[in-house]
Amino acid sequence: MEKILITGGAGYIGSHTxxxxxxxxxxxxxxxxxxxxNKSALAGLKQILGKDIPYYEGDCxxxxxxxxxxxxxxxxxxxxxxxxxxxxxxxxxPLKYYRNNVGSLVVLLETMAEFGVKDLVFSxxxxxxxxxxELPVKETTPRKDAExxxxxxxxxxxxxxxxxxxxxAKMRIISLRYxxxxxxxxxxxxxxxxxxxxxxxVPFVTQAGIGLREKLTVYGNDYDTPDGTCVRDYxxxxxxxxxxxxxxEYLQDKPDNYYDLFNVGTGNGNTVLEVIQTFEKVxxxxxxxxxxxxxxxxxxxxxxxxxxxxxxxxxxAQYSLEDALRDSWNWQLTLSEK
Numbered sequence: 561m562e563k564i565l566i567t568g569g570a571g572y573i574g575s576h577t578x579x580x581x582x583x584x585x586x587x588x589x590x591x592x593x594x595x596x597x598n599k600s601a602l603a604g605l606k607q608i609l610g611k612d613i614p615y616y617e618g619d620c621x622x623x624x625x626x627x628x629x630x631x632x633x634x635x636x637x638x639x640x641x642x643x644x645x646x647x648x649x650x651x652x653x654p655l656k657y658y659r660n661n662v663g664s665l666v667v668l669l670e671t672m673a674e675f676g677v678k679d680l681v682f683s684x685x686x687x688x689x690x691x692x693x694e695l696p697v698k699e700t701t702p703r704k705d706a707e708x709x710x711x712x713x714x715x716x717x718x719x720x721x722x723x724x725x726x727x728x729a730k731m732r733i734i735s736l737r738y739x740x741x742x743x744x745x746x747x748x749x750x751x752x753x754x755x756x757x758x759x760x761x762v763p764f765v766t767q768a769g770i771g772l773r774e775k776l777t778v779y780g781n782d783y784d785t786p787d788g789t790c791v792r793d794y795x796x797x798x799x800x801x802x803x804x805x806x807x808x809e810y811l812q813d814k815p816d817n818y819y820d821l822f823n824v825g826t827g828n829g830n831t832v833l834e835v836i837q838t839f840e841k842v843x844x845x846x847x848x849x850x851x852x853x854x855x856x857x858x859x860x861x862x863x864x865x866x867x868x869x870x871x872x873x874x875x876x877a878q879y880s881l882e883d884a885l886r887d888s889w890n891w892q893l894t895l896s897e898k
Contacts, residue, residue, distance in 0.1 A: 563587045563633050564808060567620050567668065568642035569613075570597040572752045573683070573741055573800060575605060577639060579750075580801035582609050586808070589633055590615035591625075596644070596755060604750035620664035623671065630675040637679030637811065639804050640668055643713070646759055647857070650710035661713035662720070669724055672731070678816060681807045684718055684735040686793070686823070686862055687711035695829075696865040699737070699821055707857045718821070725819040732811040732818040739793035739825035739864050741800050743884035744891035751891030752797075761835060762794075762885070766892035769845050776847060778832050780854035783861070789832035791861035793825035796879035796887070800824055806873040825864030826877040835885070842886040 564581055568574045569590030574597075578588040590602075590613055605613055614633075618625040620642045643661040644650065650657040665682075672680065688711065689697045690704025706712035721733050742762040744751030758764045768776040781788035803824045811818070830838075836847050870876050 561585065561587045562636035563589055565589045565591065565629065565633070565635050565638045567591050567638065567640045567664070568597070569615065570594060570599065570601045571641055572597075573797060574639075574641045575601040575750050576745060576797045577641075577801040577804045578605055578613055579608055579745060580798065580805045581808075582613075584805045586805075588613050589629065589635070591618060591620060591629060592642070593617065593619045598753050601750050601753070607749050608745065608747055621660065621667055623667050626667055626671040627674070630671055630677065635675070635677050637681070637808050638668065638672060638677065639681045639683070639808070640665065641683045643683065645710060647708045647710050648759070650708050650713075654709035657709045657713050661710075662716050665717050665720060669720070673729065676730075678730055678732050679808060679811045680721075680731060680733045681804055681811075682717065682721060682733065682735045684737045684821070685711065685714045686737050686739045686825070686864070688715050688718065688737065689862060691859045692862060695861065696827065696863050697823065698865040699823055699868055707859075722819055725817055728817060730816040732814045732816065734807045734811060734819075735821040736803060736807060736824050737821060738800060739795050739823070739862070741797045742794050743796040743798065743879065743887040745798065746887060748887075748890045748894040751888065751895075761832060762888050765836065765839050765847065766888050768847055768849070769839065769843055769889065770892050770896050774848070776836070776849040777852040778836075778849055779852055779858060781851045785831055785861055787831050787833045790858055791829040791831050791863065793827070793829055793863035794835065794881055794884060795825050795877055796884040799877045799879055803869065803873070803875050806875045810873050820872075822869040822873065823864040823866055824869060825866055827864055827866040829861060829863035830881055835881070838881050839885045839889065842882055843889045
């Protein structure tokens with residue numbers, strides 16, 4: 561059984577990817593420092609899979625720990641999620657983000673080279689497109705100046721990966737540019753678990769729906785969109801997890817020096833009000849929301865052109881916005897019972 565290291569594997573996307581990998585016949589190995597995740601995810605994974613997943617508690621910037629993991633397991637590849645990801649915090653603490661997000665990738669690449677592990681799937685983001693001039697965005701769409709240090713770390717990391725492959729290194733690398741992951745595993749045993757006030761729309765919606773938040777603020781309703789609210793491409797986290805498995809499989813017959821990148825989205829955009837209305841439909845609960853002023857730095861609209869990933873990886877999103885919001889709501893209901 562091939563072993564795949566998942567950095568940040570107890571996090572939202574990492575934990576769902578561990579399930580997808582296990583279901584596809586791989587053995588996931590997790591490293592996580594639990595700075596933005598919870599050990600309860602590991603218990604959820606055990607319930608879903610019926611077995612423990614080996615894990616290490618620590619930081620990917622810790623070279624000795626990384627060497628230990630690579631020496632204790634004969635790894636076939638790595639999926640690199642581990643990163644700080646709060647846009648606002650990155651603006652206040654840029655050096656924290658550069659040290660963690662960029663530094664950990666450098667340590668990981670050095671360790672992979674040392675142990676001869678070739679295959680890497682990197683967690684990138686549609687933030688690299690900024691506010692695009694044309695929609696939908698393709699992989700060839702020019703990247704814009706980042707709106708935040710967080711977004712800039714994703715651009716820098718992509719550039720590092722390109723430079724490593726250009727250097728002739730024996731590495732096969734895919735960068736996946738995610739759009740907006742939402743939803744949860746159908747078992748409701750794992751899901752998105754934001755620490756403190758959620759930065760993302762859907763956890764705020766479900767928390768408002770359950771009564772944890774008094775109301776939801778919609779930031780701006782006068783944009784150039786169908787109903788005046790911002791448009792995003794919302795993708796179910798299990799679809800996103802499946803894209804990582806497809807990427808690992810795709811790399812296996814590629815030449816030893818290889819790089820490519822793919823958008824991972826549904827190919828559709830939904831407004832904030834559409835998300836609220838769909839949530840009200842699947843939950844049967846009215847949502848208390850108000851319209852507030854625009855937020856600086858918010859991209860007005862962005863969604864993916866998914867033709868490349870569909871053609872090359874044979875991957876296509878399977879879940880609808882309704883499916884994702886229903887699973888998010890069921891997860892919120894489960895959390896409220898604990």
